[in-house]
Amino acid sequence: MMQPMRLRLRRQGRASPLLCLSAAILAAALLPGAAVADGVTPSEARLLRDEVKDMFYHAFDGYMQHAFPLDELRPLSCQGEDSLGGYALTLIDSLDTLALLGDKERFAAGVEWVGKNVRFDINKTVSVFETNIRILGGLLSAHLIASDYATGMEIESYDGQLLHLSVDLAQRLLPAFDTPTGIPFGSVNLLYGVDDDESKITSTAGGGTLTLEFGVLSRLTNNTVFEQVAKKSVRGIWARRSKLNLVGAHINVFTGEWTQKDAGIGTSIDSFYEYVLKAYLLFGDEEYLYVFQEAYKAAMHYLHHDPWYIEVNMNSGATVWPLFNSLQAFWPGLQVFSWRCRSCHSNTCCLL
Secondary structure (H helix, E strand, O other), rough: OHHHHHOOOOOOOOHHHHHHHHHHHHHHHOOOOOOOOHHHHHHHHHHHHHHHHHHHHHHHHHHHOOOOOOOEEEEEOEEEHHHHOOHHHHHHHHHHHHHOOOHHHHHHHHHHHHHHHOOOOOEEEHHHHHHHHHHHHHHHHHHHOOOOEEEEOOOOOOHHHHHHHHHHHHHHHHHHHOOOOOOOOOEOOOOOOOOOOOEEEEHHHHHOHHHHHHHHHHHHHHHOOHHHHHHHHHHHOOOOOOHHHHOOOOOOOOOOEEEEOOEOOOOHHHHHHHHHHHHHHOOOHHHHHHHHHHHHHHHHOOEEOEEEEEEEEEOOEEEEEEEOHHHHHHHHHHHHHOOOOOHHHHHHHHOO
16 A cells, blocks of 8 residues: 555656746745845745755655654654554645645645545544644645646546545544533544543643634535534633633633633644634634734733743733743744734744
């Protein structure tokens, strides 16, 4: 099973229209003059782009050679392991990146393999958060790319099998949302639902990082239940914010009580901010915009100690952790999305 896949996923050298279009859009948006940003010329930007591309292929080729079809590659031993569910996690997670890089041959081969070999009726307890962003998100992205000729990656023989897998997977995640708060359990068994001894404590990111995938799935299937449960979870978290408009890191999904009251933009909270903004940009839902605006203002007021961000008590604003952590590195990109670019460059330089 591994060898045919490896042969068919050989790297191509030519860029597709999708990559060229992406470059043109980026040039129009970011190159009003001779520089992309302060001190970065177009030629330097191309070098950085190529470096990112090489880094991706180094990781992806290593996975395909040493770990596929297991979930992930163990970099020191060069062995594979099934870390999430045992369904070629890294391949699914990489499909949209292959398309973005214009690698149509390996994208098409990957889509074909996943459609024929991946199933979710398995006795595995998985992270709702990781399964959503990496598996459901990967399947939906690849489905949209493979079925739309405008992307330059359309697969003529594609018949929607990744969408069918997406529906099956999402339905298996739904039992996790059966809680008094609407905030889901952190883990769920794909065959039997929530385990009896499953923890009632989950992270804010775990409950607030579902809206994009579940919302897109609802629109593709005309089944509103997916979007409804994801939105209810966000509402459940936001309804329990402090008077400072800050949210904590961990919450009890049954009682709604915060079990870790540290507020920050990094570990356990980061993608809550990301998803409420992107949900507004994708769906046009003003409720998400309101949540983002209020949460962002609170973060900049209580968490931002120029040019750094700290963690504080969500109720008092008192500092509890005055150190930077790596999961904060997404923040300048989020600011770009929100057009709050005045501080983006300085924050990026600080985080590098």
